Amino acid sequence: MARVELSGVTKRYGGVEAVAGVDLAIADGEFLTLLGPSGCGKSTTLNLLAGLEDATAGDILFDGRRVNGLGPFQRDVAMVFQQYALYPHMTVAENIGFTLRLQKQPKSDIRRRVGEVAGLLELTPYLDRLPRELSGGQQQRVALGRAVIREPRVFLFDEPFSNLDASLRLRMREEVKVLHQRLGVTSIFVTHDQEEAMSLSDRIAVMRAGRIEQVATPAEIYAHPATQYVARFIGSPPMDMLSGVLASGPVFRAGALAFAMPERLADGAAGRDVVLGVRAEHVQVMPGGSDAVVRVTQPLGPFTNVTVDWEGGSLTARVPGMAVFSPGERVRVRLDPSGVRLFDRDSGRSIPG
């Protein structure tokens, strides 16, 4: 287990800066997720942490000791890959025990340790099979086993579940979380799936174009996204954005509608071009009234997403229960002031208040 720090870490390929001066401190035993779209530098950052690639500039520290230039094995990290990367010609047992075999440990020790890990991951019945004889989920568990047997100081996960179907992904997510709770090893997880990031992490680092846009707990990132970019990336549906003007009152005008704003937002945003961000659960839609017209409803079981339009704006509301509205219906729209965020239109940054 280790405390991991990145300071000014940069990786350039020719003229392209894939990672641009990342500063990040990960506590001992923490589960941190690097979240972002493809090409944002998250996987490169992970490879730099692993020692599979060398940083162009900056320092990587494990427990305060600089590890730049050390290979993955010397850094004592284990990694789980998106494509599983199991050795196709080795059985499950050989795959899991490969690292011990390379260390020339006695065969009996290897067998015992492989047995323990297989038990932990419920792989015991498959030890003699080849990877191609396993399902995707089992293959990914073998990949986990190969990482676990190392008893590493840091676990690195590179989008390990993106090849699995949705239901399997949920189960593997659970298993990784249980594994982390049991072993308590510092874990760094890369994904583009915000739900995965939310459900697994102690903290999330949202990345964009090689930089970290925001690092915070899932709750903080969900409720107080630092930028529009983060707000759009997190949550399903993502935070809705309304362009408009903040007028005295204070009220926020978006096209034909005006919404009363909490006083706290009035000062910081006065006279600026702003964008209002609000999540579906903070939008109320009520029958009767003529604020807006229902465009579409999406019943999802416990609630229904209702999208409404008006002249100059559109929002999605989360309404409890199955659809109670029908398309074309005229409705009243209210915002819950506690859930409203304002962003500067030019910089995209959150306006505190």
Place this chain on the structure above:
Amino acid sequence: MNRGRLGRVGVGAGLAAFVLWTLLPILWLVISSLLRTKALTSRPPDLSAASWTLGNYREVLASGQALGPALLTSAIVSLGTTLIALALGSAAGYALARLSIPGGDRIALLVLATQMFPGIVIVIPLFIVMSRLGLIDTRAGLIVVYLSFVLPVVIWILKGFFEAIPPELEKAAAVDGASAWNTFRLVVLPISWPPLFAAGVFAFIEAWNEFLFAVVLTRLHTKTVPIAISEFAGQYQTKIGEMMAAAVLASLPVVALAIIFRKAILRGFAEGAVKG
């Protein structure tokens, strides 16, 4: 649907014609080797029951036409060429596929460019070089020359295969603590048998069938099979039947090789990628 069926029939007919086109000379080779010379040279060839004989084969195996020593020489030269081409080719192919060598792409192209010169252009200069090196009429000399045109192709076959191996596999090995050599030996090589077979069979056939260099660069001691066969055509008479029988015998090892490793060869050429 009618068009689909018509298309299939068309493709089938085309393929049949192609197979016939390829196999007809071989069929004729086998037939000629089994006919008495008289029956073979009469017009049209006499295919009646009395014309058939195994005499040509008996003659070839019994006579002093040196097919035996030639088979041995060919086997040594072909196997030597194949093994060295695989050893060097897999290392070079892996390096070109995986290591970031400055100008690696250009090196790879240059390797291929050597294939563009027809053998006849270089055979005379090569003769001079080889005679200076004292390698005329030696097996080692033939192996060196054969490697010069077999190795580039082997490098390219294996390079393409190594490029198709997911890089994660080697990253995983690095994370597991494997050195570059151990990664190659314990992870990459064991999954590379199909392309190694394909490249190996290619190298063997090239060396086994080669005629031009062999005829120029050898004298008495290192006649290969194609040379020995050609010598059935003498100054005063050509023993066609025996020549054909010798040719059939010479083809057998290659045919056997192709049949035994058929699956591996097809997989090696067709399936570039490794499925995890």
